[in-house]
Amino acid sequence: MSSQQLRLSDEELIQLCHRVEVSSSLSFEELIYLVQLDERQAQILFATADRVRQRMVGDAVHLRGLIEFSNICIRQCQYCGLYCRNNQVKRYRMKEDEIFATAEHAVKMGYPSLVLQSGEDPFYNTHIERLAGVISRIKNELKVAITLSAGEFSKTDYQRLKDAGVDRYLLRFETSDAKLYRELHPDSQLDDRLQCLQYLAETGYQVGTGFMVGLPRETPEIFANNLLLLKKLNVGMVGIGPFLPNQDTPLKGEASGTSLGTLIAVALTRLLLPDTNIPATTALGTLDKDGRIKALQAGANVMMPNVSPMEFRELYKLYPNKLCVTADQGRDTAIKLVESIGRVVSFSAGHAPLRK
Numbered sequence: 001m002s003s004q005q006l007r008l009s010d011e012e013l014i015q016l017c018h019r020v021e022v023s024s025s026l027s028f029e030e031l032i033y034l035v036q037l038d039e040r041q042a043q044i045l046f047a048t049a050d051r052v053r054q055r056m057v058g059d060a061v062h063l064r065g066l067i068e069f070s071n072i073c074i075r076q077c078q079y080c081g082l083y084c085r086n087n088q089v090k091r092y093r094m095k096e097d098e099i100f101a102t103a104e105h106a107v108k109m110g111y112p113s114l115v116l117q118s119g120e121d122p123f124y125n126t127h128i129e130r131l132a133g134v135i136s137r138i139k140n141e142l143k144v145a146i147t148l149s150a151g152e153f154s155k156t157d158y159q160r161l162k163d164a165g166v167d168r169y170l171l172r173f174e175t176s177d178a179k180l181y182r183e184l185h186p187d188s189q190l191d192d193r194l195q196c197l198q199y200l201a202e203t204g205y206q207v208g209t210g211f212m213v214g215l216p217r218e219t220p221e222i223f224a225n226n227l228l229l230l231k232k233l234n235v236g237m238v239g240i241g242p243f244l245p246n247q248d249t250p251l252k253g254e255a256s257g258t259s260l261g262t263l264i265a266v267a268l269t270r271l272l273l274p275d276t277n278i279p280a281t282t283a284l285g286t287l288d289k290d291g292r293i294k295a296l297q298a299g300a301n302v303m304m305p306n307v308s309p310m311e312f313r314e315l316y317k318l319y320p321n322k323l324c325v326t327a328d329q330g331r332d333t334a335i336k337l338v339e340s341i342g343r344v345v346s347f348s349a350g351h352a353p354l355r356k
């Protein structure tokens, strides 16, 4: 099929979706067409992704408690409110005891799985033992599944963190286009990020990655290539969120990504990687109040309510207008939301498939 075709009939789109349900593969040209679907035809894609989700990972929605333990970052990601040149943000690094106490509270609230997230805090590059120490304590005393998302480290450090008890690692590539990547990350390059993803896979992590939808200068070709890169990396977790311009960053005047584009990315990810874990992200919920429900109905099967102490919540602002509620409210809202669409909350660790 050529992407030059302006439109598939509904019948042709249904046939294409049926074919993908069986093959889990799409050509570059097909993807270019699909990432530009209009709202009406996108419903056909979402229904297909929802069917594949049901068949491959069931009706369970896994809840992970998110702890944002440091907003200090040395990186210059041009879209991010925590980028190092933003001096409007008050920086914090939670003490190890605070991280443990937050994890303990989350476990008491019923979370079987935690996500520890931070900026790329240089303290941990020189004090990896401190991070490994608190992870090891959480793992040994609380017996929970642990996902870490703390940026780029050496392979040796990834190994140290794995040995300490981290099960999964999230490191999004954000865009598959090397030139755009460089523009958005002036201190970094795509190859470095892909190398880190390779290290993580070799170290035996359940690896997660993902991208942003609607970045400035993103084209349908780049969008399609983002999805093909996911397929090639064959990861067990995929996080996808819309670009949301932050007033304290160089991209403050740009248009945000769309809810529709983000949902299309979620649905196509489910079709290309049928058994992967896909969160309904808070960023999407910020853009569209029903965004997380729509994502759960377009292929997603994970939610990550924030359990960080309230005093730090406001300070961890990757993007503006972040949803900010107490840990209890966040969990209760997530449970209600899941049950409102006839799905069930899972209280198991919800491990991602390990790839060889």
Ligand code: SF4
Residues within 6 Å of the ligand: 073, 074, 075, 076, 077, 080, 081, 082, 083, 084, 118, 119, 120, 151, 318
């Ligand atoms: S996206 Fe992550 S690495 Fe980049 S500036 Fe923000 S916190 Fe730092």
